[in-house]
């Protein structure tokens with residue numbers, strides 16, 4: 112089969128690779144129909160993720176058709192159409208029993224990281240019964256690719272952790288696919304105002320279309336002042352950090368209002384940040400972090416099916432799988448190409 116292989120920092124190739132086979136009785140082999148590229152794949156290619164070693168097939172998102180199952184798989188059979196979760200869950204370990212699939216002792220985020228991933232014609236899914244979701248009839252499969260990772264991440268690590276409530280003022284710092292997924296799913300809770308902060312005017316324009324009430328371009332380093340001005344000096348009730356750099360964490364700290372409020376950090380941070388307790392000690396705030404558990408995937412799927420949210424609006428480009436290197440190029444230069452999510456058709 113054809114697969115996108117990570118060859119070490121800065122290197123990816125589209126190569127012939129042996130098809131995966133069932134290794135454990137709980138495995139399924141899925142023939143990929145559609146997959147996509149995540150910001151995290153770009154982190155890997157930069158060399159930021161040492162657990163992912165050269166030779167690995169990248170990708171942790173996608174939909175497909177079950178091609179083969181191990182003898183212990185009971186929830187799926189050959190021919191079933193499935194959504195692949197970015198998180199593999201054994202359902203039996205201590206963390207899985209707490210619903211913290213992200214830290215599963217025998218899974219977690221392993222796809223396209225420590226085992227071969229979805230940017231290929233076929234993928235092996237361990238613990239298939241609890242790591243795949245059946246695709247209901249009549250749902251657009253392209254939209255569901257957004258459910259493998261970015262929608263549950265925006266919702267669980269952003270909206271739930273920030274405790275978005277009806278009538279609140281919310282700020283989301285970072286209008287990438289994940290920040291925008293937080294914006295879409297925040298609307299379940301009817302915030303009165305949602306202020307979106309980014310450096311890219313195009314993404315801010317998209318955010319307005321997705322329901323942001325205000326946008327702030329932080330290129331001039333004055334995001335805090337601008338958000339304070341927008342909120343009459345009060346600040347926001349909830350702040351979601353959706354970038355992963357110290358500057359955006361600082362913005363969240365600078366704009367959070369006093370009074371039992373939450374900063375939800377969902378960005379993957381590579382370096383330390385300053386925590387200004389000399390100011391925040393009296394602010395009654397909570398700082399929360401999370402690796403996505405994908406415990407809300409079924410719920411989100413129902414909201415997509417009922418057309419309460421439309422993840423299709425996050426898709427900007429489509430490529431044939433054979434053109435995946437071109438797709439990486441487009442996605443890596445997202446600002447120049449006005450790119451959000453790219454769909455690869457296998």
Ligand SMILES: NC(=O)c1ccc[n+]([C@@H]2O[C@H](COP(=O)([O-])OP(=O)(O)OC[C@H]3O[C@@H](n4cnc5c(N)ncnc54)[C@H](O)[C@@H]3O)[C@@H](O)[C@H]2O)c1
Nearest residue numbers: 150264285286287288289309310354355377378379402403
């Ligand atoms: N916690 C989790 O489980 C989890 C899961 C998936 C992704 N992530 C992380 O979420 C983050 C967002 O993912 P994405 O795919 O949307 O990334 P992305 O790179 O596409 O988007 C980031 C956005 O941040 C903006 N930005 C960069 N620097 C900025 C600054 N100084 N001020 C304001 N905006 C700035 C960029 O213009 C861009 O629009 C990444 O760090 C990703 O690794 C976390």
Ligand SMILES: [Zn+2]
Nearest residue numbers: 149150151260
């Ligand atoms: Zn991802």
Ligand SMILES: [Zn+2]
Nearest residue numbers: 201204207215
């Ligand atoms: Zn487990």
